[in-house]
Amino acid sequence: MKKLKIADGIYMLTMNVEDILFEGIWEIANGVTLNSYIVQGEKTAIIDGVIGWDGIPETLYKNLEEIGVEPGSIDYLIVNHMEPDHSGWISNFRKIKDDFTIICTDRAAKLVTSFYGEDKVRIVKEGDILDLGKGRVLSFHPVPNVHWPDTMYTYERSTKTLFSCDMFGAFGKMGEHCFDDELTPEEVEFFEDEGIRYYSNVMATFTPSLRKAIEKAKMFEINIIAPGHGPVYRKKPQKIMDDYSRFSLYADGAGKDEVTILWGSMYGMTAKAVDFAEVILKRKGIKYNKLEMPLESDSEMVATVFKSAGIIIAAPTYEYELFPPVAAALNELGRKRIAGKAAFRFGSYGWSGGAEKEMKEIIERNKMNWDLIESVEFEGMPREEDLVRVEAGILALIEKMRGKVVEG
Numbered sequence: 001m002k003k004l005k006i007a008d009g010i011y012m013l014t015m016n017v018e019d020i021l022f023e024g025i026w027e028i029a030n031g032v033t034l035n036s037y038i039v040q041g042e043k044t045a046i047i048d049g050v051i052g053w054d055g056i057p058e059t060l061y062k063n064l065e066e067i068g069v070e071p072g073s074i075d076y077l078i079v080n081h082m083e084p085d086h087s088g089w090i091s092n093f094r095k096i097k098d099d100f101t102i103i104c105t106d107r108a109a110k111l112v113t114s115f116y117g118e119d120k121v122r123i124v125k126e127g128d129i130l131d132l133g134k135g136r137v138l139s140f141h142p143v144p145n146v147h148w149p150d151t152m153y154t155y156e157r158s159t160k161t162l163f164s165c166d167m168f169g170a171f172g173k174m175g176e177h178c179f180d181d182e183l184t185p186e187e188v189e190f191f192e193d194e195g196i197r198y199y200s201n202v203m204a205t206f207t208p209s210l211r212k213a214i215e216k217a218k219m220f221e222i223n224i225i226a227p228g229h230g231p232v233y234r235k236k237p238q239k240i241m242d243d244y245s246r247f248s249l250y251a252d253g254a255g256k257d258e259v260t261i262l263w264g265s266m267y268g269m270t271a272k273a274v275d276f277a278e279v280i281l282k283r284k285g286i287k288y289n290k291l292e293m294p295l296e297s298d299s300e301m302v303a304t305v306f307k308s309a310g311i312i313i314a315a316p317t318y319e320y321e322l323f324p325p326v327a328a329a330l331n332e333l334g335r336k337r338i339a340g341k342a343a344f345r346f347g348s349y350g351w352s353g354g355a356e357k358e359m360k361e362i363i364e365r366n367k368m369n370w371d372l373i374e375s376v377e378f379e380g381m382p383r384e385e386d387l388v389r390v391e392a393g394i395l396a397l398i399e400k401m402r403g404k405v406v407e408g
């Protein structure tokens, strides 16, 4: 766990976590940080906690002591969001201190009780204030469905710091550099990619609510954005707000100028057309990513499709339906409400077709509204004339995705 001073009396405690499935689902290849913040006036508040996964609260208490905060002196636990990655330490804290107040929204209050049996809660509404003394004044601003319905921003007036919880967060472990002005160009790129992974894996379903939260953030004068995961932005907080605005467009079909090939093949026949597709994309100078299902993790699959302006779905028919690992991937993209992508499918069939019908059912059922080029299906191995049709489909896809490219 690292301890960092943000301003006089305001500290960040941050811990890298790896080898976990985030939310019990997402295999996060580059880990994640959990960030907790301390604000000290005459009274002391802690905003979110950081011991959800290591199960060792003593680590937090020891680090608090090292920045001069006796854990028993904490008066307020501010729960910006009840998901246990931020709140999982509350029950333990109760063992060392009895008289503290939890501050949260009304929707979080119910969860605080059902998750941890706590009932000493002060419910806050939009604009409510907590004066900690010595000029440190916090205000509270609900941002429902970022990412649970209970979430709120906490804003510290004197330093103009927005404690944004999941909003403006990113996956990815932090090394020595935890502030935006310290990041190397490589680290900036790393955290942008990990921001896309975080947004797409965890938050994409709630994009309309995230847009409202971006608008709400614009109402504040902000010097510092301090999220629950990832770096703190104190040099250019606008950057992460702009990034999140752009990510919200990716959820509606926009993307980077690149194609993702989401593919699977039983016996190499669809794979042969994938090889051919790569030749075409290279010839046209198009950047592309390949995701072979089921070998790719869902985290990587969702993040890569999410950020791409053009999608090639290459999958055969399997038992009268779409090749199951690709069908599962499409269903997951639908659950995440990743809509409006320009897409082209091709694939092989043997005894009968069926893949096309299921693909369209998935897209329809999930209201994905993908902009589909007419598919190409071939019996068995693709012949020369099939590849000519595949090439035409790819060229049409490239044309269609041009209108969807949004670069950061």
Ligand code: FEO
Pocket: 081, 083, 085, 086, 146, 147, 148, 165, 166, 228, 229
């Ligand atoms: Fe970082 Fe929704 O928890």
